[in-house]
Amino acid sequence: MKGKRFKNIQKTLRFYKINFEIESPYRLLIDGTLCNAAYANHINLAEQIPKLFQADVKIYTTKCALSEVESLQSRFGVSRGTSLTILKQFPVIPCNHLLAGDVKDCFASKYRNNTESVDKNKFCVGTQDLEIRDHARKKGGVPLFCLKSKVPHIEPPSEKSKALAYEKIEQKALPKHSKKVLIDIKKSCGVDKPSETAKRPRKRKGKNPLSCLKKKRKLTETQSVTAKCRKRQRRKKEPASDDILTLVKNAASL
Ligand SMILES: [Zn+2]
Structure with a gap:
């Protein structure tokens, strides 16, 4: 087996081992369509499959x-006797x-329990039937073996398998996440690590550098003067308005 193909197959098998606990010794279910393809391409399944899985x-x-093999002759035009004898090799x-x-x-x-961690009797599927393969892909967690012309092949994980694996990883990561959330809540409430906040004032030593800036003081004085002027103007206006009001009142009383 060539390097890249070997690496891809081992990567696929590792995926099923890590996420669905499907590992050696593998249990592979095969049907008549696979036997039919093996016969047509002169492939010995009993020899080639363990080599592929390593x-x-x-x-x-x-x-x-x-x-089902009984119907193969009409579907594929291959002698049903030949496919049947190949299939009957296996228990x-x-x-x-x-x-x-x-x-x-x-x-x-x-393979209905392939995604359950409790069930140890997990199955791979070997078939050329598109419906069976599609059903297994949609279920997820089922390694699929087939023949691509003369080349034995293990399909990469389906989208459903990847989604299920991601869910499992998320579930495992949930306790850690909840811990982080708790730490964040404690920090926001000021409960967590009060000593760190207490250390901060100790770092402030020496004179305040802002107090040494004389120019800024001058500016603040001018600003204060203008503020006072504004206040005086306002004070002047207030009695003026009062005077007008008293004049109006007096005029009304007359
Ligand atoms: Zn049955």
């Missing part, structure tokens, strides 16, 4: 997937469908 991979299929994991049903629903019932 880990132990237990490959399974289901009863529903086996029954059949039991499912709750008494009558063989839709493979998409069957696989979904297996």
Whole structure:
């Protein structure tokens, strides 16, 4: 495997390990469409899949997937016998469908708890079926294996998987965040660290530099003089207005 491709696949698998606890030994569910593509491209799935994952991979299929192979001949034009013999190499994991049903629903019932941290029985999915892959992408937390022509491939995490991973990170970070909020509230109330605020006045030593500025004093004196003048003018005006009022009153009384 080439360097960049190997790094991308390991990065994807690391994502699922960190965020969804999906790790070696991997449990991979495969269906008839993948076997059909493997047969067409002369790929031995039992050999190539562990090489791609660089880990132990237990490959399974289901009863529903086996029954679907019956319809492969009409859908893909490949001998159903060949796909069936490939699929039958792998153990059949039991499912709750008494009558063989839709493979998409069957696989979904297996990986439904992939995003739960409690459940340890998590599954990857290997298929060429676009509907099954799309359903798994929308569910999130499901590693997807497929064949791109002759190249085995693990899809990068879907947007849903990334969103779920982000939510998990946020939940883990919440206690720390709440601590910060509490510290901020204490600071705003002045409860937290009163000694630091008490130290500040000690730093102020020596004369106030503003007191040494003589020029500014002169300016303040002139300003005070003008202020006094304004006050005097106002005082002069007040009695004048009173006089006018008394004159008006006297005139009215006459
Ligand atoms: Zn089933």
